[in-house]
Amino acid sequence: MESKVRVQFAKEWELRFLSHLDLVRTIERAVRRAALPVALSQGFNPQPRIAYASALAVGVSSDGEYLDIDLTHKVPASQVVSRLNSTLPRGLRVVEAVEVSPQAKSLTAQVNAACYLFRFSSVDDRRLQDSIGQLLQTAEVIVERETKNGRRQIDIRPLIYDLTTVAGDYQLKLLCATGSKGNLRPEEAVEQLDGATGLKAIHRQGLYVRDSAGKLQKPTELERLT
Amino acid sequence: MDKRIEEFLLEVSKPTRYMGRELNAVYKDWDQTNVRVALAFPDVYEVAMANLGLKILYHIINKREDALAERVFAPWVDMEEKLREKELPLTSLESGQPLKIFDILGFSLQYEMGFTNVLNMLDLAGIPRWQSERRAGDPLVIAGGPCVFNVEPLADFFDFVVLGEAEEVMHQVIDLVADGKQKGTSREELLEFAARIPGVYVPSFYRPEYDQRGVFSGLEPVNPAAPRRVKKRVVADLDQVEYPDKFVVPYMDVVHDRAMVEVLRGCTRGCRFCQAGMIYRPVREKSPETLKRQIDELLASTGYGEVSLTSLSSGDYSCIAQLLQELAAVYEERGIALSLPSLRVDSFSVSLADQIQKTKRTGLTFAPEAGTQRLRDVINKNVREEDLLEAAEAAFSAGWHQIKLYFMIGLPTETYEDLDGIAALAHKVLDIGRRYRPKNGRRPNVTVSAASFVPKSHTPFQWVAQDPPDVLRQKQEYLAQRLRRPGITYNFHDVDTSFLEAVLARGDRRLAAVLSKAVDLGCRFDAWYEHFSFARWQQAFSTLGVDPSEYTGARRLDQPLPWDHLDPGVSRDYLRREWERAQAQVVTGDCRFTSCAQCDLCGAFGVSNVLVERRAADGEQS
Numbered sequence: 001m002e003s004k005v006r007v008q009f010a011k012e013w014e015l016r017f018l019s020h021l022d023l024v025r026t027i028e029r030a031v032r033r034a035a036l037p038v039a040l041s042q043g044f045n046p047q048p049r050i051a052y053a054s055a056l057a058v059g060v061s062s063d064g065e066y067l068d069i070d071l072t073h074k075v076p077a078s079q080v081v082s083r084l085n086s087t088l089p090r091g092l093r094v095v096e097a098v099e100v101s102p103q104a105k106s107l108t109a110q111v112n113a114a115c116y117l118f119r120f121s122s123v124d125d126r127r128l129q130d131s132i133g134q135l136l137q138t139a140e141v142i143v144e145r146e147t148k149n150g151r152r153q154i155d156i157r158p159l160i161y162d163l164t165t166v167a168g169d170y171q172l173k174l175l176c177a178t179g180s181k182g183n184l185r186p187e188e189a190v191e192q193l194d195g196a197t198g199l200k201a202i203h204r205q206g207l208y209v210r211d212s213a214g215k216l217q218k219p220t221e222l223e224r225l226t
Numbered sequence: 227m228d229k230r231i232e233e234f235l236l237e238v239s240k241p242t243r244y245m246g247r248e249l250n251a252v253y254k255d256w257d258q259t260n261v262r263v264a265l266a267f268p269d270v271y272e273v274a275m276a277n278l279g280l281k282i283l284y285h286i287i288n289k290r291e292d293a294l295a296e297r298v299f300a301p302w303v304d305m306e307e308k309l310r311e312k313e314l315p316l317t318s319l320e321s322g323q324p325l326k327i328f329d330i331l332g333f334s335l336q337y338e339m340g341f342t343n344v345l346n347m348l349d350l351a352g353i354p355r356w357q358s359e360r361r362a363g364d365p366l367v368i369a370g371g372p373c374v375f376n377v378e379p380l381a382d383f384f385d386f387v388v389l390g391e392a393e394e395v396m397h398q399v400i401d402l403v404a405d406g407k408q409k410g411t412s413r414e415e416l417l418e419f420a421a422r423i424p425g426v427y428v429p430s431f432y433r434p435e436y437d438q439r440g441v442f443s444g445l446e447p448v449n450p451a452a453p454r455r456v457k458k459r460v461v462a463d464l465d466q467v468e469y470p471d472k473f474v475v476p477y478m479d480v481v482h483d484r485a486m487v488e489v490l491r492g493c494t495r496g497c498r499f500c501q502a503g504m505i506y507r508p509v510r511e512k513s514p515e516t517l518k519r520q521i522d523e524l525l526a527s528t529g530y531g532e533v534s535l536t537s538l539s540s541g542d543y544s545c546i547a548q549l550l551q552e553l554a555a556v557y558e559e560r561g562i563a564l565s566l567p568s569l570r571v572d573s574f575s576v577s578l579a580d581q582i583q584k585t586k587r588t589g590l591t592f593a594p595e596a597g598t599q600r601l602r603d604v605i606n607k608n609v610r611e612e613d614l615l616e617a618a619e620a621a622f623s624a625g626w627h628q629i630k631l632y633f634m635i636g637l638p639t640e641t642y643e644d645l646d647g648i649a650a651l652a653h654k655v656l657d658i659g660r661r662y663r664p665k666n667g668r669r670p671n672v673t674v675s676a677a678s679f680v681p682k683s684h685t686p687f688q689w690v691a692q693d694p695p696d697v698l699r700q701k702q703e704y705l706a707q708r709l710r711r712p713g714i715t716y717n718f719h720d721v722d723t724s725f726l727e728a729v730l731a732r733g734d735r736r737l738a739a740v741l742s743k744a745v746d747l748g749c750r751f752d753a754w755y756e757h758f759s760f761a762r763w764q765q766a767f768s769t770l771g772v773d774p775s776e777y778t779g780a781r782r783l784d785q786p787l788p789w790d791h792l793d794p795g796v797s798r799d800y801l802r803r804e805w806e807r808a809q810a811q812v813v814t815g816d817c818r819f820t821s822c823a824q825c826d827l828c829g830a831f832g833v834s835n836v837l838v839e840r841r842a843a844d845g846e847q848s
């Protein structure tokens with residue numbers, strides 16, 4: 001494998017109905033149409049080597065999703081952007097691409113934080129602020145989750161890094177854990193709050209790599225070669 | 227998509243069924259486009275999107291400046307509930323416009339179990355169900371596809387139907403509608419013009435007659451514009467006819483999600499149970515140059531990773547081995563897989579196996595259809611046991627470990643000995659697979675799928691009775707016991723569904739009221755096991771006083787048949803002769819390779835088989 005390119009892309013509002021698998025399928029085909037020299041996996045059923053950071057749920061739009069694509073020949077990152085954007089269906093868009101080291105750690109291993117924005121049909125500012133304050137002061141917040149292994153009790157408080165009200169199109173912003181080492185489902189945080197009803201939209205502003213000091217970095221900032 | 231649906235789309239399962247917004251979907255200016263056609267498939271998105279016919283029409287119609295085509299499929303039960311609850315009409319995927327404002331609403335009728343969905347979609351669209359109730363301003367509700375060769379159970383619901391291949395006749399239909407709009411032609415007059423287009427059947431211009439016992443006794447044209455018999459349309463040259471260079475690419479996982487290229491149309495093997503083989507003649511192959519060009523165009527415009535070379539029997543394509551070799555050379559290193567649908571046992575060989583295995587390997591499917599040579603001769607499936615075992619040998623030695631075998635039970639003259647034959651074949655094939663286990667490293671699996679025979683119109687078996695349901699069940703149980711072995715998987719179909727299919731397949735217009743009642747009782751998605759309700763159907767039959775088993779029984783050779791006026795090209799003489807040969811266990815050859823079987827199509831239609839190799843011999847290939 002000659003080179004690895006890390007791509008930041010957006011799934012816009014009009015395609016929020018796509019599931020993660022739908023997205024994977026769609027990008028795979030766009031890569032073929034763009035005639036990018038993607039490396040194939042070994043074995044009887046060669047698949048294009050494209051790896052994702054974290055699945056984006058159905059109904060959620062995003063500005064900051066990431067994938068790594070292995071190429072057999074070097075292609076300038078700017079070309080990866082333009083060639084993909086010229087063929088992606090409306091509603092999917094490459095924001096940025098950078099070349100990273102072929103030995104770069106996988107996105108799933110590194111990405112551990114996500115920032116979500118929420119829009120409600122009705123918000124009582126005072127009550128919401130109070131409710132946020134209360135939640136952040138609580139030591140333990142137990143929710144019940146349906147997982148593959150049945151119902152489990154999970155403390156989600158340590159998964160919530162920051163929660164604030166915002167102005168504009170959205171009213172609430174959440175920074176939380178995502179990934180294999182701890183994953184918060186955005187609705188779980190919202191369910192704990194008072195003062196906001198009629199959830200209309202969830203938007204993932206971005207995925208990040210968060211260090212122990214709480215510093216956030218975009219996955220494309222790490223390991224970039226240029 | 228209709229914006230009102232978007233508001234609650236996240237509340238239904240698989241929202242991408244209704245979203246549209248796919249790559250290569252065509253959005254035209256509604257107000258600037260004269261003729262608007264809604265292409266409807268009476269099943270859900272993930273099934274409908276596999277249909278090649280609608281893809282071809284979508285492309286052809288949208289290429290015209292004066293017309294647009296949009297898609298609409300059956301909403302799943304949860305979406306239907308929401309539409310009814312919120313009183314929203316059925317709308318198209320592209321523009322979200324209600325179906326009832328389109329000029330033409332065209333249904334693709336691929337299988338009888340989709341019939342109730344057709345009526346249900348009309349209801350959801352707010353379009354009068356019965357043809358006689360439609361007025362100016364209602365769309366022309368039409369249909370095409372294999373089931374139109376006996377559309378009689380649905381005849382009272384369609385303004386007209388199109389027999390055969392639609393590529394050319396669709397233009398004539400659109401021209402007619404465009405002209406009619408401009409001149410303000412009345413609906414009745416429009417239908418008269420339509421009846422004069424070759425291949426168009428206007429059911430309301432014919433009146434069925436029944437004898438004292440209520441049995442169909444004939445169909446009379448009652449309008450001078452209506453021909454005695456309607457002849458199907460045939461496209462003579464597949465290299466010249468329009469074929470899409472782009473397909474709409476679905477987001478969701480759909481059936482047969484690959485770039486489909488039709489390698490040939492028609493089949494002259496003459497298997498006596500097979501309606502498709504009878505109605506799609508003659509055989510017309512595309513040249514390898516055309517195929518390669520079409521494959522390249524489709525891969526470039528869709529980004530699919532797999533190409534499917536489709537037809538009724540792709541293994542019969544004249545230069546299949548050479549074509550696969552050339553395609554594999556180009557596509558193998560790009561990681562593009564090639565797939566062929568079910569292969570004839572006698573055209574599958576070691577060399578073919580070699581070619582296919584270079585690319586992706588899934589399971590291989592063969593269709594011996596019957597378990598003994600005797601019965602295979604009766605049905606004219608000219609496949610010998612040695613052929614099947616050699617094919618299995620070639621497959622397993624090339625590395626396959628999964629083989630699927632299609633059979634039918636309930637075939638005419640069948641005895642339990644023939645069922646024993648099915649089991650014996652399955653075991654022999656598995657035994658071969660097991661010999662290769664050390665080499666292949668995986669346990670071999672043989673899947674036996676045994677469908678219940680359904681006699682179809684326009685076949686030599688159109689006079690044959692279907693086995694009664696309890697006999698079929700007994701046979702299924704008998705087979706199940708004999709197939710109990712690790713490594714053998716046995717699939718069978720619900721007998722009641724097969725029974726109903728048989729009723730509709732050889733039905734007449736008396737079934738219209740039954741269908742209508744069945745839909746009112748809640749029948750829909752009959753092809754889906756979890757939604758098929760035989761009890762509701764029985765209620766519909768008994769309420770209307772119709773005995774369904776009348777339709778599944780045998781017919782006399784001299785009896786008028788409800789589909790006699792619809793002409794697929796093969797003559798009734800031929801069908802009768804083939805039925806007699808079946809009973810004498812005499813086989814008939816394939817006119818591509820042996821002599822003419824005198825089905826009388828070529829002379830009557832001015833067409834003939836078009837084969838690639840023969841073209842080269844005639845010097846016509848460029």
